[in-house]
Amino acid sequence: GQNIDQPTEMTATEGAIVQINCTYQTSGFNGLFWYQQHAGEAPTFLSYNVLDGLEEKGRFSSFLSRSKGYSYLLLKELQMKDSASYLCAVIDSNYQLIWGAGTKLIIKP
Amino acid sequence: DTGVSQNPRHKITKRGQNVTFRCDPISEHNRLYWYRQTLGQGPEFLTYFQNEAQLEKSRLLSDRFSAERPKGSFSTLEIQRTEQGDSAMYLCASSSILGQKTPLRGANVLTFGAGSRLTVL
Numbered sequence: 001g002q003n004i005d006q007p008t009e010m011t012a013t014e015g016a017i018v019q020i021n022c023t024y025q026t027s028g029f030n031g032l033f034w035y036q037q038h039a040g041e042a043p044t045f046l047s048y049n050v051l052d053g054l055e056e057k058g059r060f061s062s063f064l065s066r067s068k069g070y071s072y073l074l075l076k077e078l079q080m081k082d083s084a085s086y087l088c089a090v091i092d093s094n095y096q097l098i099w100g101a102g103t104k105l106i107i108k109p
Numbered sequence: 110d111t112g113v114s115q116n117p118r119h120k121i122t123k124r125g126q127n128v129t130f131r132c133d134p135i136s137e138h139n140r141l142y143w144y145r146q147t148l149g150q151g152p153e154f155l156t157y158f159q160n161e162a163q164l165e166k167s168r169l170l171s172d173r174f175s176a177e178r179p180k181g182s183f184s185t186l187e188i189q190r191t192e193q194g195d196s197a198m199y200l201c202a203s204s205s206i207l208g209q210k211t212p213l214r215g216a217n218v219l220t221f222g223a224g225s226r227l228t229v230l
Contacts, residue, residue: 004151033218042113042200042221043152087151097219099151 002026004100006088011106012078020073020086020103028093034062034073035087037102043087046073075105083107113222115201121228122191129187130225134203141184142219143176144200152200158184191229198224 049064144152
């Protein structure tokens, strides 16, 4: 079967750094997305990785290791508005998008 | 363009009634997706269209669910004889497969609407 694993919930402090991990077992791999979803709102695109390595975009960075079936999203200089769920999604060999259940990130002052 | 628009935003209905949701995608996007999401879960794929053609439908989708995109623009999702288990957020997303305009190596980035929340009593 296909599986995406993410921690259910994480807590971090404003101004700090947090790393949200995602491991996947899918039938093939054609890329990995990270989306942010605030409570009651739609998911919004954050990043896309298809090659190994780190992609940096402002305060957010995403890393991929295809051999390990592993990705992480790194959030720096945390702000209260970063409190949200972070969804990892993988494109499999059939170009289907397989979603994780999301990680709820709670930022404390 | 104001993004992907969905309505109604909220719908409360009694079990057994039919409901219909509408999605207006980003105008230049040729792909339209329907997902269902429950609390604490990721989006669950229901179906997708490329222009007016419905190319795929989830095997998890019962016959009570039907979606249309008659002119390749807006889409409707109808649920007949609703059940309490249908209570969820129904998300619509659109995308373009014109990869040459994206720096993401042709990745199909989805733009989601705000969703239609269904409560079945």
